[in-house]
Amino acid sequence: MTEYVIIVALVSVAAIGIYTLFGQTLRNQTAGLALEMSGTDATSAVAHAQSSAFTAYTNANVRKGLDNYHASNRP
Numbered sequence: 001m002t003e004y005v006i007i008v009a010l011v012s013v014a015a016i017g018i019y020t021l022f023g024q025t026l027r028n029q030t031a032g033l034a035l036e037m038s039g040t041d042a043t044s045a046v047a048h049a050q051s052s053a054f055t056a057y058t059n060a061n062v063r064k065g066l067d068n069y070h071a072s073n074r075p
Contacts, residue, residue: 024052 019026032045 023056025049025056028052 028045028049032042032049035042035045
């Protein structure tokens with residue numbers, strides 16, 4: 001039984017880490033999914049997700065060091 005608790009805890013921590021890593025893109029996609037499931041048009045949420053993904057892509061290509069680490073973390 002203890003093994004199952006440990007596995008569930010590890011999966012939970014991994015899910016939180018992934019959600020934090022992908023950040024705004026994943027939140028916008030989740031919002032779009034919730035809107036579509038409720039029968040509401042999610043075009044704006046999808047557009048925000050695409051915008052966040054593009055921002056993450058461009059920030060990933062920027063060289064970072066200790067001198068400019070915080071420069072592009074927030075829009």
